[in-house]
Amino acid sequence: MQKSELDINSWIDEYHNGVRYGLEGTVLFEEQSQYQHITIIESKRYGKGLLLDGCWMTAEKQEKHYHECLVHPALCSAEKINKILIIGGGDGGTARECLHHKGIKQIDMIEIDHRVVELSKQYLPTLGGEAWNDPRLNLKFRNGITWTQNSATNSYDVIIVDGSDPVGPAKGLFNRVFFENCKRILRRGGVFATQSESPEAFRNIHIESVKLIREVFGFADPLYGSVPMYPSGWWSWTFASVEKPRYLHPKASRTENIESQCEIWSPRWQKGAFDSIPISIERELQK
Amino acid sequence: MQKSELDINSWIDEYHNGVRYGLEGTVLFEEQSQYQHITIIESKRYGKGLLLDGCWMTAEKQEKHYHECLVHPALCSAEKINKILIIGGGDGGTARECLHHKGIKQIDMIEIDHRVVELSKQYLPTLGGEAWNDPRLNLKFRNGITWTQNSATNSYDVIIVDGSDPVGPAKGLFNRVFFENCKRILRRGGVFATQSESPEAFRNIHIESVKLIREVFGFADPLYGSVPMYPSGWWSWTFASVEKPRYLHPKASRTENIESQCEIWSPRWQKGAFDSIPISIERELQK
Numbered sequence: 001m002q003k004s005e006l007d008i009n010s011w012i013d014e015y016h017n018g019v020r021y022g023l024e025g026t027v028l029f030e031e032q033s034q035y036q037h038i039t040i041i042e043s044k045r046y047g048k049g050l051l052l053d054g055c056w057m058t059a060e061k062q063e064k065h066y067h068e069c070l071v072h073p074a075l076c077s078a079e080k081i082n083k084i085l086i087i088g089g090g091d092g093g094t095a096r097e098c099l100h101h102k103g104i105k106q107i108d109m110i111e112i113d114h115r116v117v118e119l120s121k122q123y124l125p126t127l128g129g130e131a132w133n134d135p136r137l138n139l140k141f142r143n144g145i146t147w148t149q150n151s152a153t154n155s156y157d158v159i160i161v162d163g164s165d166p167v168g169p170a171k172g173l174f175n176r177v178f179f180e181n182c183k184r185i186l187r188r189g190g191v192f193a194t195q196s197e198s199p200e201a202f203r204n205i206h207i208e209s210v211k212l213i214r215e216v217f218g219f220a221d222p223l224y225g226s227v228p229m230y231p232s233g234w235w236s237w238t239f240a241s242v243e244k245p246r247y248l249h250p251k252a253s254r255t256e257n258i259e260s261q262c263e264i265w266s267p268r269w270q271k272g273a274f275d276s277i278p279i280s281i282e283r284e285l286q287k
Numbered sequence: 288m289q290k291s292e293l294d295i296n297s298w299i300d301e302y303h304n305g306v307r308y309g310l311e312g313t314v315l316f317e318e319q320s321q322y323q324h325i326t327i328i329e330s331k332r333y334g335k336g337l338l339l340d341g342c343w344m345t346a347e348k349q350e351k352h353y354h355e356c357l358v359h360p361a362l363c364s365a366e367k368i369n370k371i372l373i374i375g376g377g378d379g380g381t382a383r384e385c386l387h388h389k390g391i392k393q394i395d396m397i398e399i400d401h402r403v404v405e406l407s408k409q410y411l412p413t414l415g416g417e418a419w420n421d422p423r424l425n426l427k428f429r430n431g432i433t434w435t436q437n438s439a440t441n442s443y444d445v446i447i448v449d450g451s452d453p454v455g456p457a458k459g460l461f462n463r464v465f466f467e468n469c470k471r472i473l474r475r476g477g478v479f480a481t482q483s484e485s486p487e488a489f490r491n492i493h494i495e496s497v498k499l500i501r502e503v504f505g506f507a508d509p510l511y512g513s514v515p516m517y518p519s520g521w522w523s524w525t526f527a528s529v530e531k532p533r534y535l536h537p538k539a540s541r542t543e544n545i546e547s548q549c550e551i552w553s554p555r556w557q558k559g560a561f562d563s564i565p566i567s568i569e570r571e572l573q574k
């Protein structure tokens with residue numbers, strides 16, 4: 001369809017560096033919270049969606065592209081999964097995917113902005129689903145960076161950073177001090193996971209983040225996938241561990257139950273997603 | 288940036304099923320050819336770009352995402368690469384990538400619309416580059432479907448279908464008769480390659496195409512990658528062969544010289560791109 005056939009007011013776009021990605025729909029709710037501008041929309045293609053500071057975060061019918069890929073490589077490969085830390089993740093999707101793993105005893109979810117959780121519960125209830133009522137979910141509205149500073153050494157089996165781009169409240173989630181604290185509070189045999197931006201739209205941040213995480217933990221690798229609503233649609237998540245790259249080897253005892261519930265993730269997909277590193281990025285990481 | 292900060296007239300968008308992808312820039316040239324509406328733009332982010340019937344085809348600084356992934360899995364794995372058929376590919380990028388392979392003796396490039404070639408040469412000269420002047424390139428302005436009907440059995444070592452979406456002039460590139468003719472004119476040890484749409488934005492066409500190609504050739508597998516300007520940004524190419532899935536095994540004698548010239552493709556990337564099939568598509572293909 002050409003633009004002239006449509007009502008231009010019915011498009012909600014994210015603008016990034018000379019490119020825009022828009023969904024046809026209507027804005028249901030907007031507010032400026034203490035931390036960011038929150039927008040909830042109803043889209044024709046992907047159901048209800050969430051933007052923070054004008055950037056697409058998630059939508060009901062596209063969220064699995066992101067949450068499955070962030071969670072399962074870590075949860076399937078850590079030695080134990082008793083105690084999990086999620087930083088961010090206010091829409092609830094990461095907690096929901098985690099709780100598909102039956103071995104979990106406690107999830108500390110540290111979200112800075114209580115309004116993101118309240119609005120996600122109200123407008124996007126399928127994202128968190130039953131996770132919001134699960135007694136294993138310990139939700140606190142705090143600063144995730146401070147939380148990692150104050151947590152005791154060897155506290156968590158898995159740490160998942162589910163933050164937005166490294167501007168605004170998420171800026172401190174992409175630096176050495178933060179990663180060193182995450183390493184310190186990670187238990188032996190644990191796995192660290194973070195979204196690590198687009199290898200295309202945020203190429204430099206992506207490369208520098210992977211290098212830094214590798215330096216701090218000893219082992220770290222990016223995994224590549226698709227989140228259509230994010231800049232360029234091409235996204236990455238980076239997994240790290242100490243001693244050996246255990247995130248490359250999902251445990252068969254955990255994968256079967258998980259694969260059957262997934263749309264994107266499988267052990268085969270995961271292996272491919274780690275291997276499908278573009279050669280120009282591989283060259284940069286070797287420098 | 289929010290919409291209000293920008294001049295709305297400076298965006299050129301493709302609209303698809305409630306989603307739009309736009310580049311900031313200006314239209315340099317437009318015409319209605321015998322076959323389609325051709326638009327050439329100058330974009331801020333990706334240099335000059337081409338749209339056909341309002342759909343993004345390529346742009347100077349994004350084209351390798353598409354052309355490397357279509358060409359090298361086929362050209363690196365076919366038993367011989369003496370004689371190649373390209374159907375479509377009017378911007379010249381596919382021919383250019385093919386000609387990085389020194390063993391090629393002849394490329395028949397069958398493009399239906401001479402205006403696409405003329406305008407690509409004029410506005411996007413880096414896409415075809417030296418290929419346009421290479422004596423091995425035998426360019427003919429014909430209907431590719433008719434060409435495959437009329438070609439002799441066992442004519443080509445590699446067949447590459449570089450067409451647009453299956454509407455308009457490219458409609459006949461996604462059906463059984465066409466694939467059967469391609470199989471017939473493919474030499475023993477040959478490899479067939481086609482773009483096979485998005486597993487997200489054109490999910491059903493993608494699945495049905497892979498199934499049909501697999502039925503016709505015996506072996507066929509999709510490979511997944513990213514072309515940010517195409518609907519959803521998540522794209523696929525499908526490779527096929529008779530006897531065995533030879534496209535899975537690039538020959539070391541060919542890959543080294545190629546990898547060094549690539550931004551995306553490498554043997555490792557290729558392996559990952561075949562494996563990174565989303566589990567929901569894998570389930571559909573097994574039905």
